[in-house]
Amino acid sequence: MKSALILGGTQFVGKRLVQLLLEEGIEVTIATRGMTSDSFGDHVSRLKISREDADSLQQAFRDKKWDVVFDQTCYSSQEALDTLKALAGKIKKYVFTSSQAVYDFGTNHKEENFDALEYQPTLKNRKEYSGYVGYQEAKRAAEAILFQNAKVPVVAVRFPIIVGKDDYTNRLKFHVEHVKEEKAMFIENPDLRYSFIDSEEAAKFLFSMAKSDYQGAINPGSKEDISLSELVVLIEDLSETKAIFHVDGDPSPYNLPGSWSVDIHRAQSLGYQFTSLDQLLDQLIHHYLQE
Known part of the structure; x- marks a missing residue:
């Protein structure tokens, strides 16, 4: 090329x-x-x-x-x-x-x-x-x-879902900031899972x-998926702050109608490897907490 x-x-x-x-x-x-x-x-x-x-x-x-x-x-x-x-x-x-x-x-x-x-x-x-x-x-x-x-x-x-320090959508950052700043948010379906x-x-x-x-x-991506409730618990643990939920809170940008996650075995079979989801989210949550 x-x-x-x-x-x-x-x-x-x-x-x-x-x-x-x-x-x-x-x-x-x-x-x-x-x-x-x-x-x-x-x-x-x-x-x-x-x-x-x-x-x-x-x-x-x-x-x-x-x-x-x-x-x-x-x-x-x-x-x-x-x-x-x-x-x-x-x-x-x-x-x-x-x-x-x-x-x-x-x-x-x-x-x-x-x-x-x-x-x-x-x-x-x-x-x-x-x-x-x-x-x-x-x-x-x-x-x-x-x-x-x-x-x-x-x-x-x-x-x-693509995430990174350069993510201009700030969808993951939304959750970190709301927990860190003890601002109420609304998650409609906390058990939905995403890749x-x-x-x-x-x-x-x-x-x-x-x-x-x-x-x-x-399909590329981290091989694991995660629910929104698990994501919030991870943020709570790393921030040492409890999340606040309320029906009138700011709606999560991950409030989708259903779960969306993928199997990446085909990409893996071709030799591609991706950062584990735990490591990826841990790094990004720490980054947003320190901002």
Whole structure:
């Protein structure tokens, strides 16, 4: 791999991915709306696009080619189709940032629990998807469009919840701060379980998928999952402070309709290892407590 196009690349995992590629001497182009600044200077090329405007993709990608595209910003079936058309004949591999949300609510999902080749997508724009169910449909439909129509190998990386010191969503930090500051919070279903992955390992995994011969769907992440009640107990133990719960408290950003966790045996069978969930959460909780 000598060249890469990243759709996104200015925030969180995308930024980490760009840095990894640059360190390997890969020629990097980032394609964004141009609304978020980056710190890469003249080390990257930049294209301005709108994922909701097919013409902008055609114009930006005209007369260009890359070895691989990393799609970090696709949130609809229409965007997936428009991007495939705009990149036809211009790439050799498509690495799609998908989500464990493609699975029905539940725990320890294996890749075969959702088959994108069998899913019948409806063409929609991102504004037509709403809430968690809409997000689920969007990722399912985007995968289906890519796997059913791409002329190049496709990898769909079905990430669990991504956490890290650079996590701008502050969803894990929310829980730590509320316990530390003795602020009331509301957790609707404390027994629901979730999977997690470290943001640095997420970026490294994307890079590894691009370099490998693997194609298809794959679940990365810490092999364990955790319930929200167990997460709060861990925070309580490390902060030596009791959490306060109240129906009128600030609602947890992890108040989802059901559990979402994944089985990572396929990634492990390919030689990939991830930080244990206990170690990952322990490090991050300590970090947020010391801020």
